[in-house]
Amino acid sequence: MWKLKRLLNVGSERRLKESISTVDDFARRIIRSRKKELRSPAVAAEGFRHQDLLSRFIAGGDDSDEFLRDIVVSFILAGRETTSSALTWFFWLLSERPDVERKILEEIRSVRTRSEGEGKEKESFGFEELREMNYLHAAITEAMRLYPPVPFNSSFCLADDVLPDGTKVGKGWFVSYHPYAMGRTAAVWGEDCGEFRPERWLGPAGISAGETCLGKEMAYIQMKSIATCLIEKFTLEVAGGGGGRPEMLLSLTLRMKDGLPVRIRERATPRSSSPSCKTVS
Numbered sequence: 001m002w003k004l005k006r007l008l009n010v011g012s013e014r015r016l017k018e019s020i021s022t023v024d025d026f027a028r029r030i031i032r033s034r035k036k037e038l039r040s041p042a043v044a045a046e047g048f049r050h051q052d053l054l055s056r057f058i059a060g061g062d063d064s065d066e067f068l069r070d071i072v073v074s075f076i077l078a079g080r081e082t083t084s085s086a087l088t089w090f091f092w093l094l095s096e097r098p099d100v101e102r103k104i105l106e107e108i109r110s111v112r113t114r115s116e117g118e119g120k121e122k123e124s125f126g127f128e129e130l131r132e133m134n135y136l137h138a139a140i141t142e143a144m145r146l147y148p149p150v151p152f153n154s155s156f157c158l159a160d161d162v163l164p165d166g167t168k169v170g171k172g173w174f175v176s177y178h179p180y181a182m183g184r185t186a187a188v189w190g191e192d193c194g195e196f197r198p199e200r201w202l203g204p205a206g207i208s209a210g211e212t213c214l215g216k217e218m219a220y221i222q223m224k225s226i227a228t229c230l231i232e233k234f235t236l237e238v239a240g241g242g243g244g245r246p247e248m249l250l251s252l253t254l255r256m257k258d259g260l261p262v263r264i265r266e267r268a269t270p271r272s273s274s275p276s277c278k279t280v281s
């Protein structure tokens, strides 16, 4: 049926085409403006100094609009909903586990104290400081084990192949895997697989999650940066909390139905002496 709709350019196929063209135009505008900026005499005089991903791809060889459009669209799609989904579930889990939040805060404060001792008086943490926060890393990873931002995924097989365990896969087959179910399998994680326990990722027993996401490092740095800024300065209380687990909404990513409304209060620290309160979702 969809083939006929596509041929006649009507209904859902027409809407799909229009939506793709809106996204492509958006990406093209970003690319044109960045290329223009890079060609400007001021930037040319200073040499290459743009550190962002798009500028690096432009400088790195294939700078055709089509190639760059695919890069921009895949990074926006792969990078936006995933990290926001992970952080939403992470903050809900923290609201249920003040003991875990306290350990994260202790880690943040100890890195802060050391940095200040070295004369680094900055509002946010740098790359190396964030990388040192192992407990926070483990807590975010544990949240993604229980609530994986990509709860299931499929790959298309281009040619006959054999999986590492000997299973044969034919050309044209789809191979699907289910991180949500895998993250809750007792045979892999033990009988406490339903429990939020960041400690399981600390030490040599940690399990590698593979290296298939190109944005993995960037995602951790983004999430840790946001988590440290919020946890160091504010407490988040789930508005109307205590009602059990929020409802899940299954799309490409694992979202929380209606978001997570929270009441934010400034922590009483030497940096903030006047607590204020705000509800956001």
Ligand code: HEM
Pocket: 074, 075, 078, 079, 080, 082, 083, 086, 148, 149, 150, 153, 155, 212, 213, 214, 215, 216, 218, 219
């Ligand atoms: C919590 C955050 C994230 C999660 C859970 C996640 C998860 C995933 C998963 C499951 C895949 C598919 C891997 C496969 O089956 O081959 C993937 C691929 C990918 N991700 Fe992420 N991702 C995250 C953040 C990001 C960010 C921030 C970016 C970029 C800014 C990004 C860029 C990509 C790209 C480009 C691919 C495609 C890789 C390829 O085609 O080989 N991701 N990601």
